[in-house]
Amino acid sequence: MSIGSVPLRFKVEIDPERCMKCGRCVENCSYGVFRKESDNIVVANSRACVACHRCLAFCPRDAIDIYEKPTDYRTHPVWTREVREAVFNQAKTGRIIVAGMGNVLPYPSIFDRLVLDACQVTNPSIDPLREPMELRTYIGKKPAALSVKEKPNGDAELLTKLAPNLKLETPIMIGHMSYGAISLNAQTALAKAVTKMGTFLGTGEGGLHESLYPYQDHMIVQVASGRFGVDINYLERGAAIEIKIGQGAKPGIGGHLPGEKVCADVSCTRMIPEGSDAISPAPHHDIYSIEDLKQLVHSLKEATEWKKPVFVKIAAVHNSAAIAAGIARSGADAVVIDGFRGGTGAAPRVFRDHVGIPVEAAVASVDAKLRKQGVRNEVSIIASGGIRQSADIAKIICLGADAVYIGTSALVAMGCRVCGTCNRGTCAWGIATQRPELTKRLDPETNAVQVANLIHAWTDEIAELMGAAGINSIESLRGNRDRLRGYMLDEGLLNVLDVKTVGA
Amino acid sequence: MCGIIGVIDKRRQLMDGSKIRESLALMDERGSGEGAGYAAYGIYPEFADAYALHVFFDNVRENKPALVQELEKWGRIVHDEPIPIYEAGIKKVHTPWRFFFKPDVTKAQESHTSADDIVMRLVMNTNSARKGSLIFSSGKNMGVFKASGWPEEVANLYRIQDYKGYLWLAHNRYPTNTSGWWGGAHPFNLLDWSVVHNGEITSYGTNRRYIESYGYDCTMYTDTEVVAYLVDLLVRKHGLSEKLAVKALAPPFWDEIDAMPAKEQELNRALRLTYGPALMNGPFAICVATADTLIGFTDRIKLRPLVTGEHNDRLYISSEEAAIRRIEPEIEDVRMPKAGEPVIGRVIA
Numbered sequence A: 001m002s003i004g005s006v007p008l009r010f011k012v013e014i015d016p017e018r019c020m021k022c023g024r025c026v027e028n029c030s031y032g033v034f035r036k037e038s039d040n041i042v043v044a045n046s047r048a049c050v051a052c053h054r055c056l057a058f059c060p061r062d063a064i065d066i067y068e069k070p071t072d073y074r075t076h077p078v079w080t081r082e083v084r085e086a087v088f089n090q091a092k093t094g095r096i097i098v099a100g101m102g103n104v105l106p107y108p109s110i111f112d113r114l115v116l117d118a119c120q121v122t123n124p125s126i127d128p129l130r131e132p133m134e135l136r137t138y139i140g141k142k143p144a145a146l147s148v149k150e151k152p153n154g155d156a157e158l159l160t161k162l163a164p165n166l167k168l169e170t171p172i173m174i175g176h177m178s179y180g181a182i183s184l185n186a187q188t189a190l191a192k193a194v195t196k197m198g199t200f201l202g203t204g205e206g207g208l209h210e211s212l213y214p215y216q217d218h219m220i221v222q223v224a225s226g227r228f229g230v231d232i233n234y235l236e237r238g239a240a241i242e243i244k245i246g247q248g249a250k251p252g253i254g255g256h257l258p259g260e261k262v263c264a265d266v267s268c269t270r271m272i273p274e275g276s277d278a279i280s281p282a283p284h285h286d287i288y289s290i291e292d293l294k295q296l297v298h299s300l301k302e303a304t305e306w307k308k309p310v311f312v313k314i315a316a317v318h319n320s321a322a323i324a325a326g327i328a329r330s331g332a333d334a335v336v337i338d339g340f341r342g343g344t345g346a347a348p349r350v351f352r353d354h355v356g357i358p359v360e361a362a363v364a365s366v367d368a369k370l371r372k373q374g375v376r377n378e379v380s381i382i383a384s385g386g387i388r389q390s391a392d393i394a395k396i397i398c399l400g401a402d403a404v405y406i407g408t409s410a411l412v413a414m415g416c417r418v419c420g421t422c423n424r425g426t427c428a429w430g431i432a433t434q435r436p437e438l439t440k441r442l443d444p445e446t447n448a449v450q451v452a453n454l455i456h457a458w459t460d461e462i463a464e465l466m467g468a469a470g471i472n473s474i475e476s477l478r479g480n481r482d483r484l485r486g487y488m489l490d491e492g493l494l495n496v497l498d499v500k501t502v503g504a
Numbered sequence B: 001m002c003g004i005i006g007v008i009d010k011r012r013q014l015m016d017g018s019k020i021r022e023s024l025a026l027m028d029e030r031g032s033g034e035g036a037g038y039a040a041y042g043i044y045p046e047f048a049d050a051y052a053l054h055v056f057f058d059n060v061r062e063n064k065p066a067l068v069q070e071l072e073k074w075g076r077i078v079h080d081e082p083i084p085i086y087e088a089g090i091k092k093v094h095t096p097w098r099f100f101f102k103p104d105v106t107k108a109q110e111s112h113t114s115a116d117d118i119v120m121r122l123v124m125n126t127n128s129a130r131k132g133s134l135i136f137s138s139g140k141n142m143g144v145f146k147a148s149g150w151p152e153e154v155a156n157l158y159r160i161q162d163y164k165g166y167l168w169l170a171h172n173r174y175p176t177n178t179s180g181w182w183g184g185a186h187p188f189n190l191l192d193w194s195v196v197h198n199g200e201i202t203s204y205g206t207n208r209r210y211i212e213s214y215g216y217d218c219t220m221y222t223d224t225e226v227v228a229y230l231v232d233l234l235v236r237k238h239g240l241s242e243k244l245a246v247k248a249l250a251p252p253f254w255d256e257i258d259a260m261p262a263k264e265q266e267l268n269r270a271l272r273l274t275y276g277p278a279l280m281n282g283p284f285a286i287c288v289a290t291a292d293t294l295i296g297f298t299d300r301i302k303l304r305p306l307v308t309g310e311h312n313d314r315l316y317i318s319s320e321e322a323a324i325r326r327i328e329p330e331i332e333d334v335r336m337p338k339a340g341e342p343v344i345g346r347v348i349a
């Protein structure tokens, strides 16, 4: 082979002094890095290491070290290792490079250049331990105005009929990760966590497995272009329905679940043959205009007797604002905007890393556009794709979101080390895999507690941030640009975000 | 800080401004000499059907012709004159002027435009253009008088005691988030709505974006302005009663709503869902007046004081009991309303 091999990425070492030869690393590494040789444990294939850290986490003696190898390439500021390796790979295979998880390019984070404000003397901060803090959020259509008939005796009769809304006890939901992309144990843990926390989980486009029926009141069922798992039973079970048009990790393209991940159970839930590739095309073949979308929104509502909110999810792109305005008028109850840092089970790397825009800018411009058209209050905005911490949530709410979907962070709460190889189906943590020997590593009970803990902790942190800003109800944080300042952001971006600079 | 006082006579008996002046001056400690103001209703009986537009001109000769031209485009100026002012030790930065103006709805482009809508538009356009003219009061048979200075100085500047009204609001300012300037003094007014406020509205950013999507422009650099626009939207445009409007602005907590009987719960939930962006947060005590009503309320956890008193036909609302007693020493029925609870006085004749 004329190109030969590329240099090692991660170097794995076992300290023989510390190793007690228990063999746990051999058992735990699903990538075959370790091997037992007579009485010894050896690193048989460092090259296979993806730095998922499963071995490190389970070595009882801290005997393993994993280094990111300092590059052997001649250093070059432009021709980075990733760029050159991609060229080597594609020169060899002639194929599109597929990758998992989120964008790996070091775009500067807008979240990290926004700071929240706090109040001092003249408007007192509110102590969340002693005063009520309201994070309850309703997602769905709201009327522009209320019509109330008030009688002279003080009785008031509400004439406006409200559309169904989802009641969230925290603005944090978990986004759509399908059974197929992630394991049933992982989905079960997430479903238990959202049920406990009074919030919601998306099913993804993989259908709803029978064992999740007990959590259906906290699940949002997804209708994607492949229509996998979609029938009336599925629609009726969800608390809300989401039409997926686009996804932040891969705007403009559809989904692909490799046949290896389509085991018997997945095939049954998705309603496709076992072992077949599940390909959802980029467009819905019945949606080529906003009118078509409107028809689908209406038919889903009609099918479920107008009892459920219908969301539409799009990837954050430059004309998101105009699209969202169309969606708002299509009768949808919420628009989900998924930024370019969103995770994925598998995507062409070129899309994952290069297409789309940050969710911060997209949400700000959608919020502004909907306000300009006087319909902001009638439709909810859910932001997703790149939410890493509670501060990000507070910031995106200030920029105009009603609530967020988290994805990667919920997986990290279950052990995911963001190794970026979900596409291979060998996730050593039992998350992005369907192999029974791996999925059983994940105990839904303990993992549910961890995910619920994360949501709980973040909810408390948001309450603290609100209290510091002198705000006791989340409605007053939403779209509140006064509580944000841009730190070293350029003027153009400050304008898009409609945020003043620090010091102003 | 900031001191507020409001009084309404339910039988429209007129009160001159002398007592209000004294009452406000009693709260000098709540101010910093950077702004005070008064609103009085019933003061222009001879022009009762015309909108009394109070305007600050930076330079009358330069700025007035453009405004006159604009007004004449939309209606008729019945009368105009400088608002009389007197030596009071205040540095004069603007010339206050008043126009009595009758809009002509046939000149509006859309058939459903009301006279109020025309005046609101004129106010918004004039104030956002910032060309040396600021319309700071635009109701009928009422007017706002304000400037930078101590309460007594501002009262002396306009000789407040010369005006006779059945409903008064007054405000002594301790500016914290914006500098003291004439336009930034309270009361804030739009059409018949006038507002005085003690505190800060931490939800201002949300409230402002909400109200601006309904065509209101916030131009005064201060949080109180939105209150006048929010009540105008909720009460005048959306037809809510003042009581329900206050429930939208300072609603009960979800725990309280959850504990209500089903029907009340439904109404309160609907109010929060629909008017969430109008919900006001932060520490505040607010008095809102309109032609026949005086409303007082505080934020949901009462971070600013508010006291009410009733005596014969008069309802008083103030930051301090002593300020009420300065006007009516005999008063017995003094109360401290609960957080978020609206206190409403209405004329009955």
Ligand code: SF4
Binding pocket: A014, A018, A019, A020, A021, A022, A023, A024, A025, A026, A041, A058, A059, A060, A061, A062, A063, A064
């Ligand atoms: S898990 Fe650790 S202690 Fe056990 S064999 Fe592997 S390196 Fe040695």
Ligand code: SF4
Binding pocket: A052, A100, A101, A411, A415, A416, A417, A418, A419, A420, A421, A422, A423, A426, A427, A428, A429, A430, A431, A432
């Ligand atoms: S889910 Fe598994 S494979 Fe995917 S990034 Fe996380 S640890 Fe790696």
